[in-house]
Amino acid sequence: MISFTLNGDPVETDAPADTPLLWVVRDYFKLKGSKYGCGLGLCGACSMRVDGQSVRTCILPVSAVADRAVMTIEGLGSKAQPHVLQDAWVAHGVPQCGYCQSGQLISASVLLEQNPNPTSDEIDAAMSGNICRCGTYPRIKGAIQDAASQLRRETDSGNAS
Amino acid sequence: MTKPKKQTRRTFLKLLGVTGAGLVIGITVTRDRRSPFPANDLALEPDAFLQITPENVVNFFLPHAEMGQGVYTGLTTLIAEELDISPEKIQVHHANAHAAYRHPEFRMQITGGSTSIKVRYQPLRQAAANARALLLDAAAEQLAATRSDLTTANGDVVWNGKHFPYGDFATTAASLKLSDDASLKETAEFRYIGGDVPRLDARAKTTGDAMFGLDVEIPNMHRAVLVRCPVIGGAPKSVNANAARETDGVTDVVTIFNGVAVVATSYWQAKKAADKLEIEWDYPALQRQSSAEIRAAMEAALEHDDGKEIYVEGSGAAALDDANSVVEATYWAPYLAHAPMEPMNCTARIEDGNCDVWVGTQVPELARGLAAFHAGIGKRHVTIHQKFLGGGFGRRGMADYVSEAVAIAKESGKPVQLVWSREDDTKNSYYRPASLTKYRAGLGSEGRIESWSVKRVGPNILPHIVEHMVDGMLPAATPDGIVSWLSDRPHGVFKSLVGDPFSVEGLFEDYDIANKEVRHVTHDPGLRASYWRSVGHSYSGFFKESFVDELAAKSGKDPVEFRLAHLSDDSVLRRAIELAADKGAWATGSAPGVFNGFAAHTSFGAGVAQIAEVSIENRKIRVNKVTCAIDCGVVVNPDIVKANVESAIIYGLTAALYGDITLVDGQVEQGNFHDYTVMRMADSPQIDVHIVSSTRDPVGVGEPGLPPVAAAVANAVFAATGQRLRDLPLKLA
Numbered sequence: 001m002i003s004f005t006l007n008g009d010p011v012e013t014d015a016p017a018d019t020p021l022l023w024v025v026r027d028y029f030k031l032k033g034s035k036y037g038c039g040l041g042l043c044g045a046c047s048m049r050v051d052g053q054s055v056r057t058c059i060l061p062v063s064a065v066a067d068r069a070v071m072t073i074e075g076l077g078s079k080a081q082p083h084v085l086q087d088a089w090v091a092h093g094v095p096q097c098g099y100c101q102s103g104q105l106i107s108a109s110v111l112l113e114q115n116p117n118p119t120s121d122e123i124d125a126a127m128s129g130n131i132c133r134c135g136t137y138p139r140i141k142g143a144i145q146d147a148a149s150q151l152r153r154e155t156d157s158g159n160a161s
Numbered sequence: 162m163t164k165p166k167k168q169t170r171r172t173f174l175k176l177l178g179v180t181g182a183g184l185v186i187g188i189t190v191t192r193d194r195r196s197p198f199p200a201n202d203l204a205l206e207p208d209a210f211l212q213i214t215p216e217n218v219v220n221f222f223l224p225h226a227e228m229g230q231g232v233y234t235g236l237t238t239l240i241a242e243e244l245d246i247s248p249e250k251i252q253v254h255h256a257n258a259h260a261a262y263r264h265p266e267f268r269m270q271i272t273g274g275s276t277s278i279k280v281r282y283q284p285l286r287q288a289a290a291n292a293r294a295l296l297l298d299a300a301a302e303q304l305a306a307t308r309s310d311l312t313t314a315n316g317d318v319v320w321n322g323k324h325f326p327y328g329d330f331a332t333t334a335a336s337l338k339l340s341d342d343a344s345l346k347e348t349a350e351f352r353y354i355g356g357d358v359p360r361l362d363a364r365a366k367t368t369g370d371a372m373f374g375l376d377v378e379i380p381n382m383h384r385a386v387l388v389r390c391p392v393i394g395g396a397p398k399s400v401n402a403n404a405a406r407e408t409d410g411v412t413d414v415v416t417i418f419n420g421v422a423v424v425a426t427s428y429w430q431a432k433k434a435a436d437k438l439e440i441e442w443d444y445p446a447l448q449r450q451s452s453a454e455i456r457a458a459m460e461a462a463l464e465h466d467d468g469k470e471i472y473v474e475g476s477g478a479a480a481l482d483d484a485n486s487v488v489e490a491t492y493w494a495p496y497l498a499h500a501p502m503e504p505m506n507c508t509a510r511i512e513d514g515n516c517d518v519w520v521g522t523q524v525p526e527l528a529r530g531l532a533a534f535h536a537g538i539g540k541r542h543v544t545i546h547q548k549f550l551g552g553g554f555g556r557r558g559m560a561d562y563v564s565e566a567v568a569i570a571k572e573s574g575k576p577v578q579l580v581w582s583r584e585d586d587t588k589n590s591y592y593r594p595a596s597l598t599k600y601r602a603g604l605g606s607e608g609r610i611e612s613w614s615v616k617r618v619g620p621n622i623l624p625h626i627v628e629h630m631v632d633g634m635l636p637a638a639t640p641d642g643i644v645s646w647l648s649d650r651p652h653g654v655f656k657s658l659v660g661d662p663f664s665v666e667g668l669f670e671d672y673d674i675a676n677k678e679v680r681h682v683t684h685d686p687g688l689r690a691s692y693w694r695s696v697g698h699s700y701s702g703f704f705k706e707s708f709v710d711e712l713a714a715k716s717g718k719d720p721v722e723f724r725l726a727h728l729s730d731d732s733v734l735r736r737a738i739e740l741a742a743d744k745g746a747w748a749t750g751s752a753p754g755v756f757n758g759f760a761a762h763t764s765f766g767a768g769v770a771q772i773a774e775v776s777i778e779n780r781k782i783r784v785n786k787v788t789c790a791i792d793c794g795v796v797v798n799p800d801i802v803k804a805n806v807e808s809a810i811i812y813g814l815t816a817a818l819y820g821d822i823t824l825v826d827g828q829v830e831q832g833n834f835h836d837y838t839v840m841r842m843a844d845s846p847q848i849d850v851h852i853v854s855s856t857r858d859p860v861g862v863g864e865p866g867l868p869p870v871a872a873a874v875a876n877a878v879f880a881a882t883g884q885r886l887r888d889l890p891l892k893l894a
Contacts, residue, residue, distance in 0.1 A: 016409065019429040027384070027427050032376035033369015035551070037502050038583040042834040045502055073369035086367040090359065093800050096808055097229030098366030099373060099502040099551030124843035131834060133502050133552050134229045135811025137842040139804070 004065045006031075007075030013062060021057035021065055022046040025072060033073035033102045037131070044130030047103035048072050054110040056129070073102035076109055084150055085109055088143035096134035104130045108144050116152055118144070195541065197259040198222050205331040207292045207339050209261030210285065211240070217328025219244070219316065220252045224262040224281065226272040226523050227255070227362060228501075228553030229808065230863040231801035234361045235278050236285060238797055242353045243289035243345060246316035246327070248361060255547035258525035269634075270526035273558050273692060275765040275861025278797055282859050286345055292334075294343035296327050299334035348795075348856070357800040362549070374521040374548045377508045377578065383412060384428040385569045385577040386435040389420040392827035393589055393689055394445035397421050401439040408434035415572035422569045428580050447827040450686040455824065456493070459597040459618045459684050463491070468616055468682035471665050480612035480676035484603025488715050490708055491599040493888040494700035496822035497693055498590040498831070500839060503551020504583055507566035510576035511536050516543045516567060521550035523558040530633030531560050535567040554812070555692030559591045559629055584832040591629070592822055593693030594620040594685075596700045598668065600708045603676075608716030610727060612676035615668045615704075620685035621661035622692065629691070663692075667701030667868060671734055671763050672709065672727035688824065694812055695864040698764040702868025703817075703875070703889060706760035710876040711885060720759045720876065721747055733768035734761055736853045737790045741770035744851045745788030755785060758877025760869035765861025767793040768853075771810070771869045774846075775877035780893055784814060784846040784874055792853035794860045802862050803850040809866030810848055815840045817871035819890050 003012040006029060015024045025031050025048070034057065037045030041056035048057045049071040077083030082090075085108050095101045104127065111118060111126035118126065123141050132140070197209040198220070205213040212220040221240050227233040233253055241248040256262045262270045265280045293313060300318040301308040310320060317324040348355075365371040390396065400421050402414040408423075410430030415422050421438055425431035462468075481487055508519040509532065516536040522528045525545045533540040550557055566579035581589075596619040603612035669679050693699055713723035721742045728735040738761050742748070751757045754776055761770035774786040787810050796802050819838035823830045831837040850866075875886045884894055 015427070016429065019427070023427065023429045027429075030378060031369070032372075032378075035373075035503065036375065036580070037504070038834055040583070040833050040835070043502065043583075077368065079364055079368055079370065082364075082368070086364075089367040090363040093357075093360050093363060093804055095229075095360065095363050095366035096231070096804060097227075097502065097550060097552045098362065098371050101366050102369050105367060127842045131502065131839055131841060133500060133554070133812065133839060135808040135840070135845065136804075137811065137840075137845040138807060138848055141842065 002062055002066050004067060005069045007071055015062055017063040018061045021048065021060045021062050021070065024062045025057070025070070031072050031074050035099055035102060037100065042131070043100070044103040044107060045100050047106040047130065049106055049110060052110065052113070054107045054129075073105060076105060083109065085112070085143065085147045088147040088150070092139045092143040092146070094136050094139040094143050096136055100130060100132045104132065104140055108140070108147075111144070112148055112151060116148060116155070118148060195259070197256065197261045198254070203332045203335070205292065205295065205334040207295060208288050209256070209259065210288050211292050213292070213296070213327055213331045215328050215331050217326040218252055219246060219250060219327065220254060222254050222256040224256050224270075225277040226521065226547065226550050226553065226557070228272070228521070228523065228550035228557065230277070230805055231360060231798065232272070232277045234358055235797045235801060236281055237361055238353045238358050239282065239285040240289045242351060243286045244293050245313040248353060248358050250316050253361060256525075257547055258529040258543075258545035263526070270524065271558070272523040272553070273555065275864045278859045279766070279861060282795075282797070287341070287343070290343040290345050291339055291341055295334045295337055295339050296330050298337050299330035300325065302337075303330055303333050354797050355795070355799070358798055360801065371549050373503055373551045374508070374519060375503060375506045375551070375580065377519040377548065379508060379510060379519070379576055381576055382508065383424045383426060383573070383575045383577045384431045385422045385424045385566070385573075385579045386428070386431040387417070387420045387422040387565055387569065387579060387585075388435050388438050388440060389585070389589060390442045390444065392444050392448045394447055394687070395442045398441045398443045404437040405434040408437065413573040413575065414438070415569060417565065417568040417572060419565070422573070422579070424569065424573045424575055424577055432582070444827070445687070447687040450688070450827050451825050452823040455595065455686045456597070459595070462618045462682045462684045463597055463599055463616065466682045468618070468680040470678070471681050472669065472677065472679040475676035476612070477676060477678035478601070478612070478614040481601055481603045481614060484611055485606055486604050486715070487601055488604065488712055489599065489601040490711055490885070490887060491597065492704040492707060494596045494703060495820065495889060496595045496688060497593040497816055497820045498587050498822050498837060499552070499554040499556035499693055500587065500837060501550075501552025501554055501556055504586040505556070505562040505581040506579060507562045508576070508578040509563075509566040509570040511567070511570050514538060514542055517546065518543065518563060518567065519546040519548060520563055521548045521557060522560055522563070523550070523553050523555075524560055527630060527633045528560040528563045531564045532567045534632045535564050536571055554694045555696070556590060558692045560633070561629065564632070583834070587832050587837050588829040591625065591689050591691030593699055594622060594690040598700070598704045600704070602708070602712055604712065604716060608718055608723075610672065610674045610712060613669060613672070613674045614678045616680040616682065617665055617668060618682040618684050619664065620688075620690050621664050621683055622690045622696070623661040623663060625689045626691055663697045665701070666697040667762060667764060668705055671705065672724070673729055674727065686824075694809070695764055695867040698762065698864070698868040699816065700889070702760070702762040702764070703871040706762060706869055706872030707875050707885070707887065710759070710872065710879070714879070724761060733792050734763050734770070735768075737761060737768035737770040737792045740790035740851050740853050741772055741788055744790060744849065745772035747772060756877045756881035758873045758875065758880060760872035760876060762868040764865045764868050767791055767860050767862065767865035769806075769865045769869055771873045773870065773873035773877045775874055775881060777881050777893070782818060782874065782878055782891060782893065783844070786847040786849065787870065787873070788849045789866065790851045790853060791862075791865065792855055793862050793865065794855050794857040796852055797859065799852055802852055805862045806850045806866035807848045809864060810870050811840050811845050813867035813870035814845070814874070817874050817889060817891055821890055
């Protein structure tokens with residue numbers, strides 16, 4: 001048995017220890033938002049947050065997350081309580097086919113926590129592991145920049161009050 | 162071990178290749194008697210698209226696949242406009258396979274050719290207008306009101322200032338006679354068409370809630386991994402599956418027509434076990450083909466084979482003799498895979514004489530036919546459950562993975578989800594065919610093009626498409642004896658197919674030139690080929706627009722002025738060129754160190770012009786910005802049009818700068834994103850899209866943004882370096 005937390009809930013699994021986290025989350029816990037794209041950690045569709053870092057889970061054995069905190073797109077926000085990035089994605093009309101967007105959002109969320117005011121080059125660097133074949137990159141960048149400025153405004157007003 | 166099923170119909174098709182397009186149309190004659198969606202006796206169901214229930218739920222059955230191009234929003238907007246209800250109040254459902262959803266032009270249920278808005282623009286508005294009129298009739302009867310005192314507002318019937326939801330009248334309306342000619346709104350009355358209705362699927366696609374084919378779960382679902390011949394088209398000769406069978410979680414190892422499948426309770430178990438299979442293969446003739454030899458053979462064909470005449474205008478190539486000067490150039494485009502983000506997959510269950518298939522597909526009706534063939538049951542017993550597509554780009558216009566999944570479900574007796582790896586996807590695509598094309602043009606004294614001669618060497622896609630379709634679309638009653646008899650005829654018509662329109666489209670049409678000649682030499686190494694975003698235009702746009710740029714330079718003319726001089730005043734392309742040149746400040750020129758290239762191309766009815774701003778950094782081509790103008794007629798959703806064009810540009814830049822599928826001994830060399838490179842954010846340019854204001858009916862949008870972009874970049878590279886890069890992908894010398 002391997003234990004970890006999944007979107008805040010303690011869970012355990014009897015999946016073989018070498019099973020990539022992606023397939024444990026999808027096949028065993030039935031959370032389907034994280035996607036399979038390449039199986040080699042090259043495209044980022046499978047990205048989840050593990051202890052706050054954006055990780056390629058198609059090549060991460062589930063044994064590696066024992067006693068760690070895993071967050072998937074389902075934990076980032078929901079239709080009822082969206083993350084500011086998810087709202088920005090909708091406002092910018094980012095998703096086309098949508099398949100890669102869970103991974104894109106996970107990487108973007110980590111970026112904004114580590115760097116609330118990223119430059120264009122810093123966004124490029126942080127998002128370099130996430131491929132989109134629909135070519136939504138310009139809109140992703142615009143949405144990240146908008147979300148960043150909104151988060152900064154919220155922080156500023158929070159500090160003032 | 163079971164023997165692979167003999168595919169007799171596969172050879173039969175070789176005789177049909179010559180009439181390919183006719184076949185595609187001719188064989189879809191079955192009538193569909195089932196309701197296209199779960200019927201509700203109390204609801205208004207005026208047609209296959211709409212259902213309005215007494216609970217006031219407005220259901221719209223989306224007749225086309227949503228693969229990123231935005232029909233989920235665009236087609237719903239058409240309904241919303243004439244039904245008079247805001248789009249987000251409509252429940253959108255993916256239509257399943259049913260004759261009622263056949264494409265009005267292709268006469269088969271298909272999403273492709275950038276046609277969804279074009280062919281549904283009038284019929285869906287009419288359907289919604291008819292439904293609205295009927296609801297008003299019903300309201301007049303139910304309220305004992307005068308019909309002309311009633312109006313509608315956002316999903317309500319309004320009478321004397323009082324609002325009644327449509328659902329109140331659904332049951333009454335269902336009993337009344339539907340007219341088919343309710344009047345449509347004037348353009349000036351549009352509330353949603355032409356506005357930027359936010360994408361209706363955007364929220365679900367940011368929360369992980371959108372259901373793609375790979376996300377399907379059904380009871381007792383097993384996962385399957387299929388090992389195919391390293392050369393496409395081969396079949397297993399012998400299999401040692403002992404080690405695979407002993408792997409934890411494995412329930413079955415089955416042999417199907419093209420490989421050996423491991424079925425297990427989880428994907429990872431199936432994948433690990435599949436690595437342990439020992440298979441000997443019967444290799445197909447493709448085994449003798451490698452890329453260097455393919456290119457050499459195509460060059461020899463270009464040199465020595467006159468090919469077939471496809472099109473002649475004026476005196477054709479003979480007019481070259483009268484030219485002041487003749488310019489010639491030869492261009493190359495390689496094979497390409499689509500590489501959608503969601504690898505191919507399909508879930509299939511055969512139970513109690515019925516087959517259910519869950520899949521994201523551009524061709525639900527073909528998928529149903531192939532499922533019926535491989536399940537060995539009638540089409541009426543097959544249900545296709547359509548899902549969101551994690552990218553299509555033409556790849557999901559083929560349904561080979563449906564055949565595989567159903568064959569595995571049948572052989573194993575289990576409900577299975579077949580999951581392709583990325584490597585499976587790259588190595589088993591239906592590829593954009595390689596093309597070698599030579600242009601010769603005669604320039605007149607004023608620097609005008611007097612003659613234009615072009616010869617293309619390469620495979621046609623139509624025989625491959627027809628071959629794929631035969632098992633799914635031939636009437637099941639075709640006697641095997643006839644099939645065998647046809648299969649035995651020693652005809653070579655497969656290779657002599659004349660004039661596959663996909664092969665030459667875009668090479669010659671755009672410019673007004675008095676003398677034109679188009680010739681085609683079919684040279685097919687045997688690698689399967691099919692639709693790839695913008696199809697023939699994906700290479701012809703590069704060839705033609707590179708060549709016209711060379712002619713402009715030879716003539717000493719400005720590239721934009723030179724193009725305009727060969728376009729009539731009412732040309733769609735002219736309007737796009739003028740707008741792009743204006744918005745991209747072509748006349749002003751570029752900043753120091755940045756070089757502009759221009760290209761323009763008409764495809765799928767749309768004119769598109771682009772300026773690529775390129776710099777050379779560390780001997781690499783960097784595209785900083787693309788300014789684009791498109792004339793695509795009336796626009797239903799400007800923001801989604803722009804998104805499609807942005808997408809096509811980036812997809813096209815991947816092909817322009819990286820894309821190259823190569824063969825060694827018939828095996829595709831590339832497998833994953835490390836050796837089949839695609840554009841990432843850091844390399845993607847700023848993109849500025851402008852839409853030409855137009856009142857003509859809508860045309861294509863999803864593909865037309867792609868064809869010019871490689872040439873725009875190559876022409877900018879010429880401006881920067883003086884090098885003419887005539888091979889794709891573009892590589893500096």
